[in-house]
Amino acid sequence: MNKNTENSEERAYRSIVELILTNEYKPGDFLLEVELSSKLNMSRTPVSRALARLVTEGFLERMKKKGCFIPLPTADDAKQVFFAREAVASYVASAAALNATKEDIAKLRNVVKREKEAFLSKNKGEEAKLNEAFHLGLAQLSGNQYLQKCCRNLFWRSNVYIFYFDSFYRDAEMPQLTPLQHNEILDAIEAKDSELASELMCKHIRRTYEMLIKMR
């Protein structure tokens, strides 16, 4: 039944994340084990384990006998998510400034370049992927697996908001600012100015947050 070497739980996990990030399931929707297992052509077990993982990562919530669901965005939760992201990502940026090699930076420059292109061609799926690549790439450069893990969880969690406000987001000034800010952060990292990198990252995330709450 399975076709490759990757185990079922991992495939279930990726598939579910994909289903959420592509907005096939929306905030408030229940992700039922039986439904997903038939959709993904596997038994309940790996699906159930993948869901459990997503819950402990804070990406989904669980109600006792109702199932797992994508949390409904609330003002307070958004504040918490973005505040936490600020905390972690600013440290990540500062650590990255100390560790990054020229090749690392070149790779991320390329990501940012493709972000600009994706923006111009209005390919928002690509844009989202590249944004993720930038932030998680930076997390990797921090050389700290714990910060990296936190960063990834918080990033995904915050993505719920990005998608929720997607219709607004499109027309806002943010998408064009994003690659510019990303490049500024890379400048600071290239100059090994960890203070500045940290500060710019903080501001970058705060701006995203402030844009979101203006839209409510």
Add this chain to the structure above:
Amino acid sequence: MNKNTENSEERAYRSIVELILTNEYKPGDFLLEVELSSKLNMSRTPVSRALARLVTEGFLERMKKKGCFIPLPTADDAKQVFFAREAVASYVASAAALNATKEDIAKLRNVVKREKEAFLSKNKGEEAKLNEAFHLGLAQLSGNQYLQKCCRNLFWRSNVYIFYFDSFYRDAEMPQLTPLQHNEILDAIEAKDSELASELMCKHIRRTYEMLIKMR
């Protein structure tokens, strides 16, 4: 067989954490599903799920077909853990300074007072519990569930080191300093000085780390 209300996975989870924090299993030891399930009088399923959770939380590591094990302390890993803790806990402290009520502070003062007593009576188990109560209590006061979760995971992970160096730790100057530093942090929080609270927390964690590496 079960005593109800709390599900088996949760009991398995707590039991395993307890087994690790009480040093019944040591770094490098494998935690096997069958072994644990017979020890805890339950089937493999809840044990397996609890182990998976501990792995995603970074508390345990997993080798392909060997099992989950308590990661061996390394200098690099210790650095990562404590650096990440600094990042998160300093933000937590600063947030707590903004949110804490008089009752919250009074509760934590009491924890610190009992820490001093535990130190004087050389009750190191109690000391560890109270230290946890202080740090996780503060995390709760941050009002940020995401920071709280990160904080808890990192705290537990760092505890592996505290226990690993326990024999040294005992004779070091740290244990007597801990309650004093905790009180200083509470002073800053009481004064609603979030900058200072953040800085003191940062230093507090860094001092613990520096003491540990000196002992290697």
Add this chain to the structure above:
DNA sequence: GAATACATCTATGAATGCATTGAAAGGCAG
């Protein structure tokens, strides 16, 4: 007409058996 007790339905929780797989030991050939 309202409230309560009970049945039923749905979704997860848990246990068990079989499949898979990686590692290590032991045998065989060079």
Add this chain to the structure above:
DNA sequence: CTGCCTTTCAATGCATTCATAGATGTATTC
């Protein structure tokens, strides 16, 4: 004696089955 190959075993992965909890609807009684 050594290196490779095969066999075996121990440990998890996955599926199936059975159990159970919570929610909802319904009927009966006051």
